[in-house]
Amino acid sequence: MSELLKGFCLHGREKISPWNGRDVTRNTSIVDLEIPQLKEGEILAKTLYTGICGSDNSAALGKANFDWVERPRIIGHEFSAEILELGPGDHGDLKVGDIFTPLAMLGCRDVNCHACRIGKWNLCPRKQIIGFHRNGGFGQQVVLESDRVVTLMEGLSPEQGALVEPLSIIVNALNNKCDIKPGQDIVVTGCGIIGLMAAELARAAGGRVLVTGISRDRDVRLKKAAERGFMTAEVSPENTLTEQLQQGITDSRGVPFGVEGKVDLLIECSGVAAVLTEAIDVVRPEGDICVIATYPTEVPVNATQLTRTSLNMRGSMGSCREDYMIAQKLMVTGIFPSEHYVNRYKFENVKQAFEEAIKAKNIKAVVEMN
Amino acid sequence: MSELLKGFCLHGREKISPWNGRDVTRNTSIVDLEIPQLKEGEILAKTLYTGICGSDNSAALGKANFDWVERPRIIGHEFSAEILELGPGDHGDLKVGDIFTPLAMLGCRDVNCHACRIGKWNLCPRKQIIGFHRNGGFGQQVVLESDRVVTLMEGLSPEQGALVEPLSIIVNALNNKCDIKPGQDIVVTGCGIIGLMAAELARAAGGRVLVTGISRDRDVRLKKAAERGFMTAEVSPENTLTEQLQQGITDSRGVPFGVEGKVDLLIECSGVAAVLTEAIDVVRPEGDICVIATYPTEVPVNATQLTRTSLNMRGSMGSCREDYMIAQKLMVTGIFPSEHYVNRYKFENVKQAFEEAIKAKNIKAVVEMN
């Protein structure tokens, strides 16, 4: 039966620009899936829903910061799946039929590894990312280590299961690198799903939130942000965030946003170097910049200004099991309302899902895999 | 004209029990108000709205922890007022007609005082509380130091001005002594206005909140808590919080509250020693107990359990100017919805306001002073 299984696979390394009118998924293809024999500690699972991450797009577009991904590779690290078979070895309480989402990042689990000792596999220098270091969730079946399985919390749907990983990224960033207090003013730069999730959780933590985007985000993503009640700002080189803040932004009650053009916290989710450079000018003394994105180049930083305003620029990478547990609870309790953010695609339309994701025409593309 | 001015004044020290059917305001009276001459740095103001604090009630009931208050004393430290006259000396930008609320606590402002150096007058060992150390907001006019004036933020009504001080108490407690993250489970013990404000801000910070009360809170305060969407629990010696948590409490979506009967944070607002004693049993390892209340007696604490579960028990006292600014912003932006919590009284009914406050028949009594 495995001859019928398919996977969405990354191959070439062509550098693709999404805005020149040509096919943006030229580096990918649908392939027949071969299922390797299970090794000690591995399981076989049927994928249910798999989400498209910005890093999947970047790898598909051949961007420099994803050069390290071996090809061919069936990508996908945000997914829910059902256990079909347990391989040799101990699998704890796991059993066939369990529905789970995997930890995207698997640590080395060596007792000498500081990150692994405290359960933060996302900080392990030798971590392995499913879908990049081994085949992932865009295959209709997947083999993986049972150590990275997180059984879905009662009440969570398999579709929501595919959102646990991206939401957990925001949980990690906000719980460990931001320190939001009710009433603070927060800018989220970038309105992809990571930006929108950051906006939701920053508001859930009590912040007043402004989301920024550019002209091509206007019709879908900034519109969604506005529908969800966030302040929004479309920025451009001619109308920068700095200028808009200086001119004065008010919330729906007419209360000014920021003080003298400065906010408490900026969460950088755009991956555009110039946006991070500008961030230093819009955050108040002793405020924070949380950097979740990565960048194709080095970023010029006005470090003198960083010193003079005692700013903090804090990176945040991935997430760990603890963050997954919190992310699940946030969906089960409705604190993160996943229903507003999912665009569902059939597996046969997986290429369309990628194209629309790359061109900012959807919010969060989730593919029904079987 | 000052011969017409009145004030609500504390005099005797009789110990009064509110539950024996007799007049609970026997220690108070309405008196004619004498306005002293303004000294260097003082101003005269007409009070607008004055709120009743639990500590006002305690002092009026002759409770032991307020023995230190000199009598006669016109009480009241939660109020808004309008400047009528500036006394001698420098008053910065203040001018006649400005509407403000005073800092309840005035620090010694000595450069050798650690608390005063960092602007935390609430921690100054020599702090002076208006309404206790000098006459306060239950006079129709009031004389006070202009250093303690906080001009009301644009958009805030004078009635809201009377809520700034109590809300700032919660701001201090939550911002400095709790560390709430979205998705955490929080119990607020006690459903007076301090408890209800704590519940609102804990939810605004992302918490799921359970409010507790006793039988006499059922009809007004627990009912209000439920109307505002909080989980509620009526507790008694026969049906303790510990037992109710062990038996399992779920939120409106059916999601269990707490894990194995333990929550992340308990905010103690009841002032009942047994409630604080019990708190240690309902908080998870490395969780927090934030103590805002004070107690008529010493509290027996199972310190062995505190050690064994690595709990934190953190007191929080009063508030400072910074907390007042945040409290105002929380009302102006609607994060704290003051309209749900105020019971307004005319000055001629000030005794009734106190009686109903003491008997838990209102939420937050605010008296229109003129």
Next chain:
Amino acid sequence: MSELLKGFCLHGREKISPWNGRDVTRNTSIVDLEIPQLKEGEILAKTLYTGICGSDNSAALGKANFDWVERPRIIGHEFSAEILELGPGDHGDLKVGDIFTPLAMLGCRDVNCHACRIGKWNLCPRKQIIGFHRNGGFGQQVVLESDRVVTLMEGLSPEQGALVEPLSIIVNALNNKCDIKPGQDIVVTGCGIIGLMAAELARAAGGRVLVTGISRDRDVRLKKAAERGFMTAEVSPENTLTEQLQQGITDSRGVPFGVEGKVDLLIECSGVAAVLTEAIDVVRPEGDICVIATYPTEVPVNATQLTRTSLNMRGSMGSCREDYMIAQKLMVTGIFPSEHYVNRYKFENVKQAFEEAIKAKNIKAVVEMN
């Protein structure tokens, strides 16, 4: 050969007072050791050095807070040992001949356990303590789970290996529950080894440290504290710490210790309820009390004072693998100078070691086991 092995074993539950002149080790005996067959994941090790913990003493004295220990039980959770044999199953990189110290506390390691997910087994509600829940380091051989093995860091002697666990307790307390800054004034109450280790690390963190004891600590433990350069205070009901601080204590340069009789931090290591009760009076507003000890009874706490001074009372329990790594580094780099604190005994004198420990006649008793 196992018929020759011996162990120091806890049996009866007699309540013993150490100060009535009679034998304080009546609840213990030397027994022949039986080595059970190794189960999956277990190893057999030859013990090298085993230290006596205050909790071992308490259990031997039949104190109420150690009633839960099953008897007979070969106690001992602070020890170094050498691997003799690996049982069935996977043991990672461990091999025969490795020298290690065990994690005293073994978590349940369930993925649903918050504490275990983050590697803090000391907070696991189902943790198992070696020497209390299973036979421990006062046997000449010991069987234990390889999951709890911490191989000794290069440069650490087996004798130092026996100090890793107690030092790691202080590491956990100071790194997670205190926030010492250079120049702060710190009182350590109690001058057993836990108190003395706390004093050393508090000073290493930049604090000026005063160690307290009672009259029977004068000749050995307070003397040691003074030799090590700490300020010391012998306290009694007639000459309390509060009074001594109020009267004024100065350091060796004549610089006053504390401000107006208050210090920044108090670390409670005495286990005497009255000492913890008094702590609230000697810590400055917003200061900390770190509680490492446990108590035979509930402790009366002036919670009103705790609120009014915004104090923090923070429990700290045990330690985890990360703390063990730091404790080892502190010894290897000489930051904790273990050579000043060890009293070495031969195994044949193990009873004497206990007696002298209980009677405060040594500092840290460490028994050479083979």
Next chain:
Amino acid sequence: MSELLKGFCLHGREKISPWNGRDVTRNTSIVDLEIPQLKEGEILAKTLYTGICGSDNSAALGKANFDWVERPRIIGHEFSAEILELGPGDHGDLKVGDIFTPLAMLGCRDVNCHACRIGKWNLCPRKQIIGFHRNGGFGQQVVLESDRVVTLMEGLSPEQGALVEPLSIIVNALNNKCDIKPGQDIVVTGCGIIGLMAAELARAAGGRVLVTGISRDRDVRLKKAAERGFMTAEVSPENTLTEQLQQGITDSRGVPFGVEGKVDLLIECSGVAAVLTEAIDVVRPEGDICVIATYPTEVPVNATQLTRTSLNMRGSMGSCREDYMIAQKLMVTGIFPSEHYVNRYKFENVKQAFEEAIKAKNIKAVVEMN
């Protein structure tokens, strides 16, 4: 008598390179001092000792980041002085003869200024720096606001008084932007006095410290660092810090410094952009970079690496009254041993003091002013 008073004055804006063999103090001159009439709140003081700050050097060299300083200007913001005369208005407890050091940074003290409300004038956007915004400590007399006076703590010499400001910079950085725990490994980049003070306090906080410098630091500043017991590294483009850490550095006991070439914390005190760029490569995941220096240009930062390793880059600016109090205590108690770091000059040799400071031939130049 004022016609006899002199001051060291900044005038031209020539860009000077210190390494081309010519006079580096061409932008300065000794001038006759005119004492303006005292205004409300001002005092006149006789300067005692004045230190040379790196920013004084930068301004004298005409560096771009000090273009904003008006000229002519008598510089100097690190000094001790004795009050000669109190001007009109209230001066609290100050009296003629008091010896003090001024707060270098004076906030706007407006109640609407967040920074000023919490006593952190160093964060005030409108702060005024003595010696840059008004004449400072390199005049033999100085006029200043009594609000910025910090009376010297008992036991502190006037010479030490001139060190309070620079030491307070480190206090602010270490207490608010670092989180040093005993046993951590810390690199201080740059061995000027700010770097050396950072090294002393980082060690006082329990860190193992490596100080870096370049070839011209070898004979004086790195030598001093080594004499004081720090590890040192002379770095160059051919022998970078990254390479030296990768090759392995050990402390005096032979214990490796860092783990896999990474340390816990790097404190950037060099002001060289390339050093800050490199910092990201030598700090462990979730480690900290504290930036105290400022830079002539923007700094290229590998922000992708910052994200991927969850690093924190935290600026730290100036200091406030609270930091001054702590800095004084650190000297009085001997935690910071000032005697090792001062090079004293007579006022007639003030130009020599500047030249030697700029050329790294002294450690901390302090000028006896009268």
